[in-house]
Amino acid sequence: MKQTDFQGELGRLHAASFGWALWCCDHRREEAEEVLQTAYLKVMEGSAKFHENSSLRTWFFGVIRHTARERRRRRWVRDQVFGRWFVRQPAPVRPPDPEAAASGSESSRALLKALSGLPARQCEVLHLVFYQDLTVEEASRILNISLGTARTHFARGKDQLRKLLAKQEGKHGGK
Numbered sequence: 001m002k003q004t005d006f007q008g009e010l011g012r013l014h015a016a017s018f019g020w021a022l023w024c025c026d027h028r029r030e031e032a033e034e035v036l037q038t039a040y041l042k043v044m045e046g047s048a049k050f051h052e053n054s055s056l057r058t059w060f061f062g063v064i065r066h067t068a069r070e071r072r073r074r075r076w077v078r079d080q081v082f083g084r085w086f087v088r089q090p091a092p093v094r095p096p097d098p099e100a101a102a103s104g105s106e107s108s109r110a111l112l113k114a115l116s117g118l119p120a121r122q123c124e125v126l127h128l129v130f131y132q133d134l135t136v137e138e139a140s141r142i143l144n145i146s147l148g149t150a151r152t153h154f155a156r157g158k159d160q161l162r163k164l165l166a167k168q169e170g171k172h173g174g175k
């Protein structure tokens with residue numbers, strides 16, 4: 001793939017890539033921005049190379065996921081080593097952004113609550129398929145799991161999500 005085509009495709013994927021970075025960073029906007037920037041840097045510096053074994057989107061989502069995991073691991077080590085010596089300052093309060101407002105609807109809150117009740121792998125597969133509009137096969141490549149495992153997590157996740165949402169609806173009187 002030509003460099004100009006490659007950069008153009010990455011540019012077209014930016015919005016979806018940011019959504020996936022948000023998901024990988026537990027919806028922490030600043031961290032997602034840094035993860036996405038680091039992923040772009042890896043691509044520009046050549047430490048992450050696209051070999052065209054999959055779609056560009058699938059490959060780049062894998063780079064983002066790996067970068068987020070690296071960052072989370074470094075933060076955990078830093079907290080373990082330095083946590084007892086440093087007192088954390090509370091994060092500054094930021095004005096709400098459009099994404100926060102959109103996720104504030106009742107149905108969105110119910111869905112997020114139900115998703116948080118699922119095992120992490122099921123949650124990741126469902127997010128990639130439903131929110132990022134990927135196939136189960138593409139999700140399996142991003143998550144570095146077999147297709148059969150991804151299909152199992154997808155099916156079990158949908159079933160469990162359906163049960164959790166029905167249970168929530170029952171508690172709220174069908175609202």
